[in-house]
Amino acid sequence: MTTDPKTPLPDGWHMVALGDVAKIIMGQSPPGSTVSDWDGELEEEPGLPFIQGNAEFGARSPTAVKWCATPLKIAEPGDTLLSVRAPVGATNRAECELAIGRGLAAVRFNDSQTPFGWHIVNHAKYELDRLTQGSTFSAIGSDVLRSLPIPLPPLEEQRGIATVLDTIDEAIERSEAIIAATERLHDALLHELLTRGVPGRHSEYRDVPVLGTIPASWEAAQLGEVATINRGLSWSRDQELPAAEEGSTPVVRIGNVQRDGFKMDDVLHIKGVSSQELERHQISDNHLIMVGSNGNPDRVGNLYLANNEVVGHVMASFLIGIKPFKGVATKYLDLSLSSWRPQRAITESTSGSTGLRNLSLEFLRSLRVALPPLPEQEEIAEALDGVEASIAQSKAQADTLRSLKASAAEALLTGTVRVRGK
Known part of the structure; x- marks a missing residue:
């Protein structure tokens, strides 16, 4: 995405600094004494989930492995979490209140702009990557982030753009859910075949170190x-x-x-x-x-x-x-x-x-x-071929959707293709 202020924009669009349309909350590491692990055994949560940096990022939202009793910087639900240390520009969404460390910034648009804001910040990762090229340590500060130029269409068009890109994101999420479920099926079937053999083939079993239970004849x-x-x-x-x-x-x-x-x-x-x-x-x-x-x-x-x-x-x-x-x-x-x-x-x-x-x-x-005997080895491999083919097909579909999302985002977020909201 180009962010050159001299680049012509569609009528009604404006090039603005990110800090002029969103609140930027730079993360800060809390005292170590206030950070702890939590395994769910305490009756009350020990503060807020603590996200230090992009290491805790997931496909869409982060997973906390630490908790903070007295957070210094807090991200609110709906905020875009932006990695400000390598890899700069990686993004996630805050689904709940989070304590954020110095590896992150929270970008908070007003409610009407939040869906569009997620997409424009996510797409700005390419510009952020360009800004950090050549640095000994890849990182960005608050001044760079607040001055980051972004194209801003009218609110109605922001909503239309967000609707289109959200629809593609939802399709990607459905594909990823299918992949995860099919991979779990694959692992369960593999475990069953490697410990019990082909169904109906064996009645006696033995335990072997490392391998666990296997058919006695293997x-x-x-x-x-x-x-x-x-x-x-x-x-x-x-x-x-x-x-x-x-x-x-x-x-x-x-x-x-x-x-x-x-x-x-x-x-x-x-x-x-x-x-x-x-x-x-x-x-x-x-x-x-x-x-x-x-x-x-x-x-x-x-x-x-x-x-x-x-x-x-x-x-x-x-x-x-x-x-x-x-x-x-x-x-x-x-x-x-x-x-x-x-x-x-x-x-x-x-x-x-x-x-x-x-x-x-x-x-x-x-x-x-x-x-097992060679014929049973081949039967076990063949039994999993169909599941693996299904996983490969779903991954190819997800890759196609990601390519579509990237192309659509580039076209819509630069005004090359126009869309109108309701």
Whole structure:
């Protein structure tokens, strides 16, 4: 969104400073003695929910993990919560009174402008990001925020714009609710299949450490007994190339592995990879790729099925390749290792003293996995295919709606497309 005061605006619109049309409440950290955890056991709430910064932000509104008995700065219901520290511009809505810390500001429009205000501040994140580029520490102060130029249409048009954008937001929320519900169904079905087997197939069960209850006829094998496990390749700086060339090898680095899958728009190519290194580290179509080292312990153990985007690449050293032996279905092993019990064991096993958490290959090779006969492995994987396809379809729909929201917001909030309220 352009906020250049010289940019022509539609008739009846004005470029104004945010501080002229909204009250800006900059957050302030209260004394530590007034902040506490609360687990709901006390009869009375110990003050107000305390939101220090954007770490507590959710999809629409924040979730408090602390409470403040004597808040210094308070956001009211309906206020737009704006992150004033990295990432600057992130927004949430206050659904109730909140104590806010110095990482946030509350932007409070009058009642008639509150719905429009949420959208205009949310869209201004791009301008705020531009204002903080080049800063050593990404943050904005009250003066910058109050002087932020925003285009302001007549009140009737504000209401019309808010109605259109709210309608898209509601559709996005419905899609996200469907995704969350379907993911819960997936996890429940996966747990049932990994502990009870295919329905009607088993009548006797046994308990296995880490795995819990499994059918008595299943094997409880160590992962190193059913798959080859290798950490990725290390290389020297002089092997790196500015672009692909004949004989070079593409690399999947930790930055290419995001929570929602592979992102291969920035691929490094290296030279001088030996045939032995290729044999050990090159990704095949039945590989699983696991995050083996990361500063965020929750990322360690994240698992991905290799796809056509990465087959033929080599893995970098922060990643671990798991290649199942014959008789082990790759998709089944992916589901088994991604379930909550192995993931908890992996998280608890990580170590590191410099902020980087590392997963030991020795531990991973000793990790127990439940192994039914191959036909039942394939049945379990197939039983979840439909649920996963539904999740993927819902996520694609939500992404389409988000793109629509961004395009509609740009057009409506700059006056490129006009809408009239009632």
